[in-house]
Amino acid sequence: MINLELNSKQQENYNNLKMMAEHMMRPYSRKYDTEEHTTPVEMEEVAKLLAQDRPVAAAKGGGSDTGIKNGGNMMAVTAYEAMCWGDVGLMLSMPGRGLGNAAISAVATPEQLEKFGGRFAAMAITEPGAGSDSANISTTAVLDGDEWVLNGEKIYVTDGGRCDVVVVWATLDKSMGKAAIKSFLVEKGTPGCEVTRLEHKMGIRASDTAAITFSDCRIPKSNILGNPEVAKNAEERKKAFGGVMQTFDNTRPPVAAMAIGVGRAALDLTRELLGKENIELRFDKMPINSTAIEAELYRMEAEWSAARLLVQRxxxxxxxxxxxxxxxxxxxxxxxxxxNAVTLKCVELCSSLGYSENELLEKFARDSKILDIFEGTQQIQQLIVARRVLGKSSSELK
Known part of the structure; x- marks a missing residue:
């Protein structure tokens, strides 16, 4: 039986992070949104504070005081939700919270965890010729003695300029398709690894988004994540790429939780602003007796709750x-x-206040769009769900 009730430690952690988001992130939101590519040094201190106060349950993935086994993954999604209620870009710029960290936690060996587990890791998948189709990656990795040699270009690498380590997806043999794709740990500063530009963006401006090139970039043989062997038959190849793609099973719920956080932020601020005009939600009132604005708020609250339950599940x-x-x-x-829909509707409902930079609603709307794109667009997610429901392979249902 599934029960999504948070245990007392998780609820306490959520409450504490929400308070931190309000007092240590929100005050800097507009500053770093305006000063794009400026490192938010305040978040380095916040990261240190979080590292010192990290609950044991999050590391061990323990049980609960109610007998419900909600451990490290539930702790992670509630933490991302709370911090993104404060600011998505600042959360992404926080050392130790990179998307690559989730990949390392999911598939790294004990030795790799010892070396890379506590470092700021970015994820480099997208290329100029490979976006949602991860199987079309052309960055190569060739084994030369005790080293891998990487060549290629990655774009839209979140925190690629500030991170310590990059998790790079590359192919061992392009002719073998997705079965030959592996992920590698590349430390920033390694010869041949170069950040070539930082992108100017609509949202999450506090977080840098980089393009990185790899030119005869040599890394130790041990820096490959997972099995270094290329599968020999079709069944093994399917399992091999499935293992690589399992990284997304770990990173997609946290990204979804980020959208939950910014959606909640927009709803809370909208209800606060509309409350000054005596527009308040009363859940004991029949919907038919609601105004048009109240009806929209009821609908958005329902959509938000449905999405949150899916993330927690x-x-x-x-x-x-x-x-x-x-x-x-x-x-x-x-x-x-x-x-994305909720934040945009909140801007609309609050009219000039929603569109003005005097409030953060317009920023919430801009920040929300990337959460519908990275880690796979909703169209790609729907395709994956359809394959699972219908029992089809990627070649059978494209």
Whole structure:
């Protein structure tokens, strides 16, 4: 039986992070949104504080005081939700919170965890010729003695300029398709690894987004994540790429939780602003007796709750060692779409206040769009869900 109730430690952690987001992130939101590419040094201190106060349950993925097994994954999604209620860009710029860290936590060996687990890691997948189609990656990795040699270009690398380590997806043999794709750990400063530009963006401006080139970049043989062997037959190849793609099962629920956080932020601020005009939600009132604005708020609250439950379900399944690929894609598709739709509607409902930089609503709307795009667009998520439901392979259903 599934039960998504947070245990007392998780609820306390959520409350504390929400308070931190309000007092240590929100005050800097507009500053770093305006000063794009400026490093938010205040977040380095916040990261240190979080590292010191990290609950044991988050590291061990323990049980709860109610007998419900909601561990590290549930702790993670509620933490991302709370921090993104404060500011998505600042959360992404926080050392130790990079998307690559989730990949390392998911598949690294004990030795790799010892070396890279506590470092700021970015994820480099997208290329000029490969976006949602991850199997079309052309960056190459060739084994030369005790080193891998990487060549290629990656774009839209979140935190690629500030991170310590980059998790790079590359192919061992382009002719073998997706079965030969592996992920590698490349430390920043390695000869041949160069950040070539930082992108100017609509949202999450506090977080840098980089293009990185790899030119005969040599890394130790041990810096490959997962099995270095290329599968010999079709069944092994399917399992091999499936193992690489499992990284997304770990990273999609947290990204969906980010959309939950910014959606909640927009709803809270909208209700606060409309409350000054005596527009308040009363859930004991029949919908037919509501005004048009109240009806919109009721609908958005329902959409937000549905998305949050999907995120928590995917996290619960991960904590209980249940395959959650379909559920991870479902929550990412739903939450990404909800976050963008809700924040834009909140801007509309608040009229000139929503569009003005005097309030953060317009920023919430701009920040929300990327959460519907990275880690796979909702269209890709819906395709994955359809394959799972219909029992089709990627070649059978494109």
């Amino acid at each position: 995917a996290a619960w399944m991960a904590d209980n060692k249940q395959p959650n690929s379909k559920e991870a894609s479902m929550c990412k598709a739903k939450a990404g779409r909800m976050g």
